[in-house]
Each structure stands twice: as structure tokens, then as C-alpha cells.
Amino acid sequence: MSNTGNDGAFVEFERVQKSYDGENLVVKDLNLSMPKGEFLTMLGPSGSGKTTCLMMLAGFETATHGEIRLDGVSINHIPPHKRGIGMVFQNYALFPHMTVAENLSFPLEVRKMGKSEREEKVMRALGMVQMQDFAGRRPTQLSGGQQQRIALARALVFEPELVLMDEPLGALDKQLRETLQFEITNLAHQLGITVVYVTHDQTEALTMSDRVAVFDDGRIQQLAPPDELYEAPQNSFVAQFIGENNTLEGVVKEIKGNTCIVQLDNGDIIDAIPVNVTAVGERTKVSIRPERVEFDKGRLQADAHTLKAEVLEFIYMGDIFRTRLRVAGMDDFVIKSRNAPDQTRLVPGQQIEIGWLPEDCRALDA
Amino acid sequence: MTDTLDSGPVLAADGRPLKASLNRALRRQKMRSMMLIAPLLIFIMFTFVIPIGQMLFRSVENQIVSDVLPTTTQMLHDWDASTGERPSEDVFAALTKDMMVAVEKKEHTRLGSRLNYETTGISSLFRKTGRRVDDMGEVYTEQFTALDPTWENPVFWADLVALPDAAAALPQTLAAYASFSDTIISEDGDDPREEQPWNTVYLSLYQDLSAASAADLSALPAEVGVAQAAVGGFETQNLGDAFTKIDKDWSSVEVWETIHTYSPDFTNGYFLNSIDRQKTADGSEWRGEQQQIYLTLFVRTLIMSMTITISCILLGYPVAWLLANLPMRTANLLMILVLLPFWTSLLVRTSAWKVLLQQQGVINDIVVWLGLVADDNRLALINNATGTIIAMTHILLPFMILPLYSVMKTVPPTYVRAAKSLGATNWTAFWRVYFPQSVPGIGAGSILVFILSIGYYITPEIVGGTKGVFISNRIAYHISSSLNWGLAAALGSILLAVVMLLYWAYDRIVGIDNVKLGG
Numbered sequence: 092m093s094n095t096g097n098d099g100a101f102v103e104f105e106r107v108q109k110s111y112d113g114e115n116l117v118v119k120d121l122n123l124s125m126p127k128g129e130f131l132t133m134l135g136p137s138g139s140g141k142t143t144c145l146m147m148l149a150g151f152e153t154a155t156h157g158e159i160r161l162d163g164v165s166i167n168h169i170p171p172h173k174r175g176i177g178m179v180f181q182n183y184a185l186f187p188h189m190t191v192a193e194n195l196s197f198p199l200e201v202r203k204m205g206k207s208e209r210e211e212k213v214m215r216a217l218g219m220v221q222m223q224d225f226a227g228r229r230p231t232q233l234s235g236g237q238q239q240r241i242a243l244a245r246a247l248v249f250e251p252e253l254v255l256m257d258e259p260l261g262a263l264d265k266q267l268r269e270t271l272q273f274e275i276t277n278l279a280h281q282l283g284i285t286v287v288y289v290t291h292d293q294t295e296a297l298t299m300s301d302r303v304a305v306f307d308d309g310r311i312q313q314l315a316p317p318d319e320l321y322e323a324p325q326n327s328f329v330a331q332f333i334g335e336n337n338t339l340e341g342v343v344k345e346i347k348g349n350t351c352i353v354q355l356d357n358g359d360i361i362d363a364i365p366v367n368v369t370a371v372g373e374r375t376k377v378s379i380r381p382e383r384v385e386f387d388k389g390r391l392q393a394d395a396h397t398l399k400a401e402v403l404e405f406i407y408m409g410d411i412f413r414t415r416l417r418v419a420g421m422d423d424f425v426i427k428s429r430n431a432p433d434q435t436r437l438v439p440g441q442q443i444e445i446g447w448l449p450e451d452c453r454a455l456d457a
Numbered sequence: 458m459t460d461t462l463d464s465g466p467v468l469a470a471d472g473r474p475l476k477a478s479l480n481r482a483l484r485r486q487k488m489r490s491m492m493l494i495a496p497l498l499i500f501i502m503f504t505f506v507i508p509i510g511q512m513l514f515r516s517v518e519n520q521i522v523s524d525v526l527p528t529t530t531q532m533l534h535d536w537d538a539s540t541g542e543r544p545s546e547d548v549f550a551a552l553t554k555d556m557m558v559a560v561e562k563k564e565h566t567r568l569g570s571r572l573n574y575e576t577t578g579i580s581s582l583f584r585k586t587g588r589r590v591d592d593m594g595e596v597y598t599e600q601f602t603a604l605d606p607t608w609e610n611p612v613f614w615a616d617l618v619a620l621p622d623a624a625a626a627l628p629q630t631l632a633a634y635a636s637f638s639d640t641i642i643s644e645d646g647d648d649p650r651e652e653q654p655w656n657t658v659y660l661s662l663y664q665d666l667s668a669a670s671a672a673d674l675s676a677l678p679a680e681v682g683v684a685q686a687a688v689g690g691f692e693t694q695n696l697g698d699a700f701t702k703i704d705k706d707w708s709s710v711e712v713w714e715t716i717h718t719y720s721p722d723f724t725n726g727y728f729l730n731s732i733d734r735q736k737t738a739d740g741s742e743w744r745g746e747q748q749q750i751y752l753t754l755f756v757r758t759l760i761m762s763m764t765i766t767i768s769c770i771l772l773g774y775p776v777a778w779l780l781a782n783l784p785m786r787t788a789n790l791l792m793i794l795v796l797l798p799f800w801t802s803l804l805v806r807t808s809a810w811k812v813l814l815q816q817q818g819v820i821n822d823i824v825v826w827l828g829l830v831a832d833d834n835r836l837a838l839i840n841n842a843t844g845t846i847i848a849m850t851h852i853l854l855p856f857m858i859l860p861l862y863s864v865m866k867t868v869p870p871t872y873v874r875a876a877k878s879l880g881a882t883n884w885t886a887f888w889r890v891y892f893p894q895s896v897p898g899i900g901a902g903s904i905l906v907f908i909l910s911i912g913y914y915i916t917p918e919i920v921g922g923t924k925g926v927f928i929s930n931r932i933a934y935h936i937s938s939s940l941n942w943g944l945a946a947a948l949g950s951i952l953l954a955v956v957m958l959l960y961w962a963y964d965r966i967v968g969i970d971n972v973k974l975g976g
């Protein structure tokens with residue numbers, strides 16, 4: 092969260108605020124710093140201010156307060172067309188009255204580039220997205236995925252160092268999305284460009300990014316590489332927003348170094364590591380990933396606390412089993428186990444005991 | 458399910474061929490949609506297509522001449538105007554007979570007005586002649602009745618023409634008697650057996666009897682034979698001179714040439730008139746400088762309509778842009794202002810312009826007060842082309858703004874943003890990306906405004922003076938004042954053709970699918 096003042100920073104937001112109506116802050120105190128070449132994704136629920144941030148960076152919205160710097164230079168007062176930032180829009184925004192080649196050549200024309208150079212660059216950009224054969228088509232004659240590729244090529248053709256993408260794959264089907272995710276990351280790394288990518292889709296965020304910024308309520312809740320985000324969420328919003336998650340509520344009973352004991356509301360005791368609980372007696376939400384829950388006593392530490400659970404439902408999902416349990420009076424506790432030869436298949440109604448390694452169980456804010 | 462593996466036609470569930478069933482189902486659907494539009498179709502048919510078709514037909518229709526003067530036009534067929542001689546006595550005899558009928562039917566004044574469009578003076582000529590035509594050929598009546606009073610007897614006449622041999626022996630007499638009896642029956646409800654025939658019948662009798670190849674009269678009453686023997690000694694009347702005595706114009710070749718050239722049932726005369734040419738015996742020629750008005754009017758109408766269209770684009774485009782890009786609430790307010798003119802009467806608006814634009818009007822007062830023009834040199838803003846252009850631009854502006862607005866509304870703001878992010882300045886983004894996408898709106902608006910203005914009538918009439926009127930004002934004049942509907946129809950047809958031609962050209966150049974009224 093506090094990456095400001097980083098010297099090698101390429102893109103920097105410093106204490107940026109934004110309000111549209113003068114009453115509500117849509118972006119509250121945004122601080123962010125990206126090194127050159129990073130692929131950063133902004134992830135967050137709808138209305139959390141992701142597009143607004145992107146628009147401020149692109150220059151279509153002005154920050155109400157704070158400073159945005161690009162390569163060390165404040166760009167608050169530079170108009171969008173002088174920022175040299177490539178942008179891919181959610182609905183592609185390909186100019187319908189121009190052919191694909193004309194669309195790509197547009198940013199080069201406005202840069203007063205010579206004809207032959209333009210043609211060469213257009214063909215190279217089309218080559219990057221494997222669309223050379225479509226140069227003469229109109230955007231309306233292309234499929235959604237093809238349009239997306241052209242939009243990407245157009246954002247890259249003038250060789251910007253920073254490219255912004257606002258939910259570029261939102262309108263495509265799952266399979267195409269996966270292909271394009273792969274292509275976009277590949278291209279970004281090949282060309283060494285810095286990318287700010289906005290998405291709703293956490294899988295997309297996790298698979299594509301170097302770092303993910305989780306937005307909520309106009310703030311970055313956590314900025315971290317995908318694995319850290321998943322395994323070590325900083326607060327209960329991030330824990331719940333990223334991946335599947337079991338939450339138990341209770342009060343901190345005891346803190347011992349880097350472990351603590353939490354008493355759940357029904358009186359049960361569990362082990363956890365304190366992430367943002369500081370004092371005994373504080374209320375907390377404890378988060379455990381479904382795949383880190385064990386019901387085989389042999390694999391647990393001897394002194395680990397366990398909880399009683401009743402199997403409510405068993406779902407066979409092919410590679411994994413998903414079992415819903417009643418734990419501590421709640422019906423939505425989920426565990427996932429790998430479909431291995433020696434794996435036990437639980438049956439509804441069965442009484443089991445579950446437990447986990449203390450480091451997999453994080454006591455977060457209430 | 459039908460078994461498509463069978464080699465025969467695919468059958469529907471009831472055993473009929475699938476194709477037939479499908480066709481029947483589709484036909485029923487088509488019938489139903491036809492029924493839905495039928496009331497409108499019939500309405501348009503009866504109130505629009507047929508009347509307009511009839512109106513346009515008038516531009517070539519010319520039956521009135523041959524209807525009113527059937528024998529004259531026939532006899533005149535071989536007359537050659539280039540000799541400079543008035544037509545022969547036979548033509549005048551025919552004219553006498555035709556005029557007699559026409560006067561009784563009161564058609565001669567209509568024909569006079571019709572021919573007056575072509576040569577002035579014919580109207581009064583016909584009216585004058587109409588009052589005197591029943592005296593024509595009276596000498597013959599008097600001589601026949603002097604010869605034998607039986608010729609005065611209506612019953613004798615009625616019986617004579619009914620004889621089977623009369624037709625061959627006295628063809629002209631029979632024809633004249635037939636028009637006489639038909640006319641008095643239909644016009645006055647009289648009985649031919651009680652009325653002495655017109656002078657024209659006696660004239661025809663004289664013609665028949667004195668004809669060189671007089672036929673065999675033995676089957677007819679003896680009076681006819683006697684008369685035939687006597688006609689050689691009859692005093693004759695030169696009808697040409699008699700007509701010339703009524704009005705010397707009857708000896709004028711010009712009058713006869715007019716009747717001659719307008720004898721056919723259909724004429725291109727109205728169209729020639731519409732383009733400032735006149736019909737002559739052999740083709741057509743330009744009218745004199747002084748009489749040329751229509752071509753100038755057509756050109757003026759086109760140029761002024763284009764000027765109005767361009768002014769509407771220039772004034773309407775920014776407004777439409779604002780409407781499409783302002784926040785909802787402000788845009789709605791602006792929209793009401795745009796639509797406001799529709800809520801006031803056209804006449805009120807146009808008259809308001811009269812108040813504003815006149816020499817002592819508000820606008821002149823302001824520019825004089827500002828010192829832009831001298832007080833004794835006030836601008837002439839009304840009763841000329843300027844007035845028409847200003848007032849019409851104002852009146853037609855909403856027709857430009859609305860289609861533009863609805864097209865601009867569909868251009869997403871992301872396009873301009875995308876252009877800017879690609880490095881385009883505000884102007885380039887507008888010109889290269891926004892403007893091309895609003896062109897269909899300009900197209901639709903221009904077609905609307907241009908077509909509306911090309912046929913506009915009230916506003917030019919009120920503020921146009923003489924220099925600012927359109928061809929439509931001339932058409933209206935011919936429809937309601939000069940009653941020359943044929944010419945009005947021809948002018949209208951040309952206007953229609955010009956509009957269609959321009960539409961076609963537009964389609965060729967811009968493409969009609971490039972026109973959008975919205976969505």
C-alpha cells in the first residue's frame with residue numbers, strides 16, 4: 092500500500108482523490124507506484140473506481156487532488172493526446188468508418204509519419220496479433236475476438252511505453268478470453284511495455300499480472316503479486332474477494348508471537364495467525380481457504396485445535412471433491428479435496444473433525 | 458417428423474407437401490400484414506396517389522380544344538400556316554357549327570381562357586364571337602324558308618333526318634341536326650320536334666345541296682329536290698369575312714396557328730412553357746427575353762434551397778452537438794427551445810420575421826444603433842432573397858437539428874476518447890472521427906430541408922417580395938389565380954423530376970444507405 096517515493100517508478104499516483112459531484116469521493120487517497128515493464132491489474136467490484144483511475148491516467152478525467160506522474164513528470168496538466176499512452180477500450184472503439192489498416196494507421200498519421208513507414212508499422216502490428224489478412228476489412232466485418240485483437244494492435248502500433256486496458260476481454264467467451272489473456276501477457280512481456288489492466292475477473296487478474304491492486308470503496312485494499320494476494324490477504328475484503336474462502340467470526344483470546352487463539356461465537360477454540368489483530372479481546376474474522384482444511388487427523392499437528400463438523404453435501408467435480416459442512420453453527424463451510432486414489436469420499440450426515448495448519452488460518456479485521 | 462430419406466417431396470405432418478404448407482402459412486401471414494396496412498394504403502391511394510396522378514396528367518392533357526371544336530380542329534388539320542392566309546371557308550363553316558354548340562353549352566369561354574394562355578386576346582375573341590355566332594348563316598335560313606315555308610317546320614325536319622336515305626344524301630345536315638337536337642335536349646330540355654333548327658343546320662343543308670357531287674335525292678321528300686334546284690341561285694355569305702367583322706383577329710394567322718398547334722389531345726405545350734419556350738407550328742422556340750421567367754425561377758429556387766440547406770447545416774450542427782453532449786437536464790431544456798417553433802403557427806413566425814427584418818425593424822435599428830450602417834442606408838433584409846433565406850432557415854432548422862441529434866446521440870463518446878488517446882488533437886479527433894460518423898445525419902437533414910424548402914410557399918410569399926419567391930409561388934398563382942392548371946401541373950412535374958434527379962445523384966455520390974434518421 093505504501094509504495095510511494097519509489098525511485099525507479101514509471102507510473103506514480105500520489106495522494107490522488109477524485110470526486111465527480113463535489114459530494115462523494117469516488118477515489119480516496121490513491122497511492123500507487125509501478126516500475127517500468129510491470130503488468131499491473133486493477134481488480135475490484137463494480138463502482139470501486141477502477142475506470143476512474145484509468146481515465147485519470149489517460150487524461151480524460153482530472154484528479155480533484157493529488158499528483159499523477161509518468162516517468163517522473165507530473166502529467167496533471169498534459170492533455171490526453173500528448174501523453175502518448177496507448178489505450179484499449181472495453182467496447183474496442185474501433186472507428187467504424189475506417190478499415191482495419193486505416194484504424195491502425197490513424198495514430199501514425201496524426202504523428203505525421205511518412206507513408207511507407209506507416210505501412211510497415213501497421214503490418215508489423217497486425218502481424219503481432221496475427222491479423223495481417225484482415226487489413227482491408229471494416230471493423231463491423233470482424234468477430235468480437237478479431238476486433239479485440241485489432242484494438243490491441245492499434246494501441247500498440249505507435250509504440251507507447253504505457254498501455255491501459257479497461258476490461259478488454261469483458262465481452263468475449265471464456266475460451267477466447269483465455270487465448271487472448273495469454274497473447275496479451277506474452278506481447279506485453281515481449282515488447283517490454285508497462286500495462287495497467289482493469290478487470291472484474293479475478294482469474295484473469297491472477298493469471299496475467301505481475302501485481303494486482305484490489306480496489307474497493309475508492310481505495311487500494313491490497314497491492315501484491317497474485318500468490319501473495321491469494322495466500323496472504325491483508326484484510327477480510329481481499330480474502331473474500333479473491334478466490335473461495337471460509338470465514339469464521341470470533342474474539343481473539345490469546346496472542347503468542349506469530350500465532351493466536353480465537354474463540355468462535357459458539358465457544359469453539361481455533362488456531363490462527365494474527366494479521367491485523369493486535370490486542371486480546373478484539374473481534375476478528377478468520378479466513379481459511381477450502382483446500383487447506385484437513386479432516387484426516389493424521390495430517391494435523393498433534394496439539395492443533397479441531398472443530399466438529401457435519402457433512403451436509405458432497406459434490407463430485409472431477410478433479411476435486413467439494414464438500415459442504417456445518418461448522419460452528421454455519422451451513423456454508425466448504426472444503427475441497429483432490430481426487431486422489433487414497434482420498435476419502437465423505438457422505439452426507441457423517442460427523443468429522445476438521446483442522447488446519449495455523450499459518451493457513453488468518454485472523455483478519457472484523 | 459418427416460422422413461427426409463424418402464426420395465419424394467418432404468411431407469408435412471398432415472401428408473401435404475411441406476413446401477405447399479409453408480407457402481400457405483406464409484401467404485396467410487402476408488395477407489394479415491396486408492390487412493393491417495390496407496386502411497392506410499387505401500387512404501393514401503384515394504387522397505394522394507390518384508389526385509396527384511390526375512394533377513400531373515393535366516400537364517399534358519389538352520382535350521378541351523378538340524372537344525369543343527371537334528370539326529374545326531379536324532378541318533384545320535391540313536391548313537398550312539406558312540402561307541400567311543387565314544383558313545378556308547370550310548373551316549369557318551365548321552367553326553360556326555362548333556361554336557354554336559359550344560355557346561349553347563357555355564364551353565366557348567373555357568376554351569377561350571385555355572387558348573388565352575398561349576396567345577393573349579383569344580379569351581375576349583371567343584366571348585365576343587359567342588354573343589354573335591347564332592346570326593351566322595342566317596341568310597341561308599331565310600332563303601330556304603322563303604323558298605318553301607315547310608323548311609320552318611320542326612316536325613318536317615325531324616322526319617327528314619329520320620329517313621334511312623338521308624344519311625347518305627345529306628351528311629353534313631344530319632351531323633348539324635344531330636348536334637342541334639342533342640344540345641337542346643341536354644341543355645334546355647326542349648323537344649326538337651317543337652324547335653326550328655339553328656342557322657347552322659340550314660348552312661349545312663346549303664353545303665350538302667350545293668356540293669358538286671350531290672347525291673341521289675329521289676328517296677327524300679320533294680322539298681329537298683326543289684331546294685337543290687334552287688340553291689344555285691342562292692345569295693351566299695362569306696363566313697370568313699363575317700367572323701372577321703365580329704373581330705378582325707379571326708383573320709389573324711397567329712390565332713389560327715394557336716388553335717392548330719393545340720388541336721391534338723395531348724400537348725407538350727405546358728412543359729415548353731415551363732421552360733420558357735413556346736410551341737410553334739414546327740417545334741418550339743425561346744420566348745422573348747421579357748417573357749422568360751420560369752427557368753430563372755427554377756434556378757433561383759434550387760440555389761436558394763441549397764443556400765438554406767447549407768445555412769441550416771452550419772447553424773444546426775453545433776446545436777445538435779450540444780444537444781447530444783450536454784447533461785440530460787440541460788439538453789432537454791435546449792430540446793424544448795429547438796421544438797418551440799413547431800408550437801407556433803407558421804404564419805405567426807413568418808410575420809414575426811417581417812417585423813424584425815423590415816427597414817424600420819428591430820434588426821435594422823440595432824445595427825444602426827451600433828453604428829454598423831448609416832441611418833439613411835438601412836439594410837434591405839426583407840422582400841428579397843435575403844429575407845426568404847433568413848426566415849426559411851429559421852423555420853426549417855429543426856428539421857436539420859433533429860436527425861443530426863438522433864445520429865449524434867448514437868456516436869459513443871469513446872470514439873473521440875480513443876482518437877485522443879491515439880494522439881489526435883481535439884480538432885483532428887472531431888474532424889477525422891466524430892464528423893464522419895455524423896455525416897448520415899447531415900445527409901438526412903439536408904434531404905429533408907432541401908426537399909421541404911424547394912416546395913415551400915407561404916414564407917417566400919410573405920417575405921420574399923419579387924426577388925425572393927420560389928417556383929412554388931408561381932405554381933400557386935397558376936392554381937388559384939390564373940387557373941392555368943396545366944401549366945401549374947407541368948411546373949410541378951418538373952419540380953418533382955428535379956427533386957428525384959437530385960435524390961438519385963445524392964444516392965450515387967453519397968449513397969442513400971448513408972442516411973440515418975436515428976439509431
Ligand SMILES: Nc1ncnc2c1ncn2[C@@H]1O[C@H](COP(=O)(O)OP(=O)(O)OP(=O)(O)O)[C@@H](O)[C@H]1O
Nearest residue numbers: 111112117135136137138139140141142143144291
Ligand atoms: N462521469 C461520471 N459522473 C459521475 N459519476 C461517475 C462518473 N463516472 C463514474 N462515476 C461514479 O464513480 C464511481 C466509480 O466509477 P468507475 O466507472 O470508476 O467504476 P469501475 O470500478 O470502473 O466499475 P465497473 O467495474 O463497473 O466498470 C461509480 O459510483 C460511478 O457511479
Ligand SMILES: [Mg+2]
Nearest residue numbers: 141142143257
Ligand atoms: Mg469500469
